Amino acid sequence: MKKIITSIIIMFLGISMTMPMVFGEVKLYGANGLLFDINEYYGYLNDGTYDAYDFMYFLSVNGTEYYSPSGIYTTELGGRQVVLPVVNISGLNVQRKIFVPSTENWARYLEIIHNPTGSPITANVSVYGNLGSDYNTYILRTSDGDSDLEATDFWAVTDDFGDENGGVGSDPSLAHVWDGPKGKDHID
Structure with a gap:
């Protein structure tokens, strides 16, 4: 049996969060009242404060x-x-966990994909959605120091139109981390 674990860390710069349980979504609030609203059926981020997300971080397997x-x-x-239930997709047991530490300013998505069979299963896994900045999204920086998102990058910082040139955009800056140079099992 092989277990594949990937994680995505979402940083909402300058925020710490708490988490009350609410039917339909799990609300995580930052120190300044900023919101991460996690859909408890799919696990995506709904909108957040200041339109940070528009249904972002869906998970798809095959x-x-x-x-x-x-x-x-x-x-x-x-x-x-937050631990969402195990769901079988394409013969794989799939589970999502979203962690928000009380002393830090980020959320981590842990996508756990487990093959319960003795045979190999090939799967195409995607994490996708829509940032609140919509078509005005700009990649400000990636892990290799440029602003071009490539398969070899471990993270990227995004923002909406205006912020990249010192202007003022309406949506918050976001950091997206999906891998790291010291990771045990890198995303292929």
Whole structure:
């Protein structure tokens, strides 16, 4: 049996969060009242404060979106990690965990994909969605120092039109981290 774990860390710059349970979505608030609103059926971020997201961070395995019909979730790590149920997609057990530490300013998406069979299963895994900045999204910087998103990058910083030249955009700057040079199992 092989377990593949990938993670995405979403940083909403300058924010710490708490997490009350609410039917339909899990709301994570930053120190300044900024919101991460996680859909408890799909696990995506709905909108957030200041239009940071517009249904961002869907998970798809072989073209099928992760979806928990019950919408029931649990928590771990002192209530700081939302655990969505295991769903079977294309013969793989798929689960999402979203962690928000009380002492830091970011959220981590952990996509756990487990092959319960003794045979290899090839899967195309995608994490996708729409940032609040929509068609005005600019990549300000990537892990190799430029602003071109490439398969070899580990992270990227995005913002909306205006901020990249010292102007003022309406949506917050976001950092997206999906891998790292010291990661045990890199994304292929």
